[in-house]
Amino acid sequence: MKKIYNTTGTCARQILLDINDDKTVNSVEFVGGCNGNLQGIAALVKGKKIDDVISSLKGIDCNFKGTSCPDQLAKALEEVKEEL
Template sequence: MEYIYKTKGTCSSKIKFNIDNDIITDVEFTGGCNGNLQAIAKLIDGLTVDEIERKCSGILCGNKATSCADQLAKAVRCAYKKSNK
């Protein structure tokens, strides 16, 4: 199932990805630091929601209260909850 998450507090404006049970694939960020976000997308491709949360949750960007990686962790958990209702 494709899911789109509108980010908050980051340079990227949204994250699009596929979720199948709790496996995340095909991650695409809109906006933000293109090279870094392409790397994040490749590194987490095929990981579970729990694995992504463990690796990405709580990462901050500069003096911001979040980061694109932190927003990804929130996005995948939100998608997982919605897909299991």
């Protein structure tokens, strides 16, 4: 399943997701944001179960914004989970 998630409250504007039928992350690409850090996050979550990624990243805060790019990824994956 491919999904485009529009972020809120972060430097990254969108997250492009590709999720396998077995609920593992095939690929993640952030549009905007801190390129090196976000490439690192994408590499670390590849092949992981979406529930594991959500539990690891949900609630991470960036500079007291109430969210972060990792938190937005968790929210995007929660939406995907509902659609699967």
